[in-house]
Amino acid sequence: MSVPRLSLNELRCTACGACVTVCPTQCLGRTPHGPWLARPVDCVNCGACVAACVPQALTLAAYTDTQHEYDEFRRDKP
Numbered sequence: 001m002s003v004p005r006l007s008l009n010e011l012r013c014t015a016c017g018a019c020v021t022v023c024p025t026q027c028l029g030r031t032p033h034g035p036w037l038a039r040p041v042d043c044v045n046c047g048a049c050v051a052a053c054v055p056q057a058l059t060l061a062a063y064t065d066t067q068h069e070y071d072e073f074r075r076d077k078p
Contacts, residue, residue: 005061006037006049012057019049019058 006028013034020028020035028049029038034057037043050058 006035006043007059007061008034008036009057009059010034012055013053014055014057016054018052018054022048022052024048 010033015030015032015034017030017035020030024046025039025042025044027037027039027042028035030036035049045060047060050060
């Protein structure tokens with residue numbers, strides 16, 4: 001199983017909200033600093049948010065279970 005991984009380059013993001021507006025599953029949230037993946041399980045990796053991002057601040061990649069488990073492990077460590 002792959003889990004979506006949305007990456008934001010904060011230096012490029014203008015926080016315009018275009019990515020949030022075009023998301024067909026409404027899984028993105030909006031903050032003054034840019035988008036965040038509010039409901040990752042609803043993301044279908046369609047890339048609409050990436051395509052709508054004019055400053056190219058977003059990237060989206062599939063993320064394998066092994067990578068996810070590794071990151072969960074690392075998150076638990078100080």
